Amino acid sequence: MFGLFKAKNPFEILEKQRKDFLNIQLPEQIRSSFKQPIANKDIMFDQLSLLVLDFETTGGEPSQDHIISMGWVEVHQKQIDLALKKHFYLNNSEQINHQTAVVNQIVPEMLEQGSSLDKAMTSLFSHCQNRVLVVHGKVIEKGFIDYYMQQKYGVSELPLLWIDTMKIEVWLANKTGGNTLSQDNRLTAVRKRYQLPQYNAHNALVDSLATAELFLAQIARIYRNKPVTLETLYKISQ
């Protein structure tokens, strides 16, 4: 499978996936969010528009677990813009293990006032237009999004461009001859390595912001202030 991807430019593959995707019968609201072509592989990092995303979930298995909250911030031209942030609590409370909600310090009232999964996902898709997605450990976010699309519309995978900051750490460790297995690549540990401030409070939004800062710091460390293209970023983050 890996060989197949290598043979073809992933951007071309994705572009084709997107064309196929647009032929599927979907609500126009979702469909229209994917009409724009995906970002050009030659675009420079400092010109990129990113959507940095984080989900809080009850567990790691999309078929059994639920999304509790989702948060994101946008990054334009290397600047994280707090004016362009979003945070949803999801009101699937009846299914939520009470224990988890307590651990997450989410009180039942908040969940009641929360949004429906459909509403949150639709909002997320519309914000994905012209944005490259950035997450720390894409398995969760991508897993839950794909599972949602599968359940709801029978679509297996959304044609989105993902950058995974956790994968960048693995790439960096490989490149510098570090120990890829014992290295702690959890967000807090990685941020510590980059001497980024310790954020003591956590929620989906704060973690998305923490990921955004980490991504900027990673690129600054790897490429100093030399120009770097999206294609390169994509390669090191898979």
Place this chain on the structure above:
Amino acid sequence: MMALCGALAVYIKRLCYKGFYLIYIAGFIMSEALIPNIELFIANIDPFSRLPASLMQKVTSTVKITYLAKGEVIASPKNEQDKYLFIVKTGAVEQRLLDGSLRGRLEEDDVFGFSLFSSSETRYQITAIENALLYMVPAKTIYHIQSHYPEYAQHFTAKPEDRIHSAVESTWSDMGDSSFFNRVSQVCSDKFVEVQSDTPIFQVATRMREQSTSCAVVKNQGQLVGIVTDTDMIERVIVAQKSTQLPISEIMSGLPITTTPDASVFDAAVCMMEKNIKHLPILENAQVTGLLSLYQLFQNHRIQAVYLINKIKKSQDEAELARYMPEREQVFLALANDKVPADLISTLLSIIMDTVNQRLIEIAIARLGAAPCDFCWIASGSHARKEANLLSDQDSAIILSDQSTDKDKVYFRHLAMIVTKGMDLCGYELCSGKFMAVTAKWCQPLSIWKEYYKKWVRSPDYERLLNLSVFLDTRVIYGNQQYRQTLVNEFKEMTAEPIFLSKLVRDAVENRAPLGIFHKLVLTKNEKNEKTLNIKRYGINIIVDLARIYALSAKSDTCNTSERLLAANKAGLIDDATLKNILSAYNFLKSFRFSYQFDMLSKGLTPSNHIDPDYFGSFERKHIKDAFRLIDNWQQFTKMKFS
């Protein structure tokens, strides 16, 4: 398999956070702060720390965050949208002016970019000297605060002088009714009764009792002729066993010292301290319209200063004086703790020093017999300028009558010895430069002093310049006032000559104010960092020296630095804006020094002028930088003006 590992890792990542949650959540979720980390951080950074929580939330929601790699440059803003106020979250950046000279280095918690908002913007380039995470508050947000919340506007102004002014105001002046910057008329009058001079003592006492006041003013034919306090009633009536049937004029204090409604509270307080009185009638068109008492102005323990002055005046010998001196430190601690303005603290410390000095001269005269000829005792240096602090040493001199003989000089050497030793015993260290009356050179007849000044003014080489700068600040502590005045008048024209002044300026611009604090070091102009900040040498003294030059140019007699600046402003040598800037910077540095010395004393340490950079919080770092910048600009301007 890989995917599973990844999923597991991500999930573990989430679980590990949970431990931290408990501490924070409740408060933040309630206040709906979605990004508490950033909000909390910015809310602790001056000037944002002054904003209410609701406004802080709005500010935070407009913030942008960027990360600079080492060596990366921030382009100077091309339009309004590119203008930001920057807060350094981690790492460090450097500002360089277009000629390449260093403007400042900024590290964690530092704020910069204010000047980008001003029309006369200072052009500089920002380069990351370490990888740096920066929070950026858009200009639009700053403008919004300025226009919608005028009460906070001055903290966000582009002008360092305005920022430092508001910093001084917000930390150091007591804003209450007794604020020392108010007019006397703005302070509530203390209660008092008005009686006629022929009223029997017991009737006056009864009325004071009825009104529950401790003071009565005495009038005769509509004129204020005296004042009586409850202490007088005890001391002069009960203790002296006088009849209470006698008229009050028998025991009143005649010719009372008064003030006017438009006098400043500061001056009124100083007047009471100097004259050792506790009540000051307010006179308006010959009518007593109110009464100011020290108890009102110095609540609680501040009144200690008055008792100390009283005790000093009644001391019998050096040993008794020295016993009281630890109270001087207590007085200082109480004043500094109450954030009394620095000017008032140093004035009070100067009055205490004056009183000790005068009392010692009296003690010496009592021991040696009456002075054989006319003389005056001069204080010089900070004591003369009424700018004493706890570290002030003795600078003194004696001017003798020209009729004095060699034998008389022996008498005065003895007198000077007693006084100097006594001062030393009281904690006023001997002057390391030996500028003391006890040195034969500085105990001379008027004619010799005239020769000294002539020589110094004509060809001021290094040593002469040093002598001169010490003796250009003089004040008579005891004896014939005329001698000092004669010297001042005689050289007034010569010391206002541009050629002479340019020499003083050359000396005064040798020390330059540092750029700020960076990485626990003091960042200097020549980029050679220092371990501690000598706030006296590189801050306060620069202002003192320049103020002296301007005052000489304006031919003003006054010695006090603030008064000198005001005099120079009146003479048109310093414009209003510069006056305000320099006074703000001066007050800030003096207040800062006092609060540093206060903290040192509170910790049981010996206070000094050398401040450890660790001592600086974000607030002080920011404002001291502003103060230094103002001083430096003024210094460079003065250099041009007088050369």
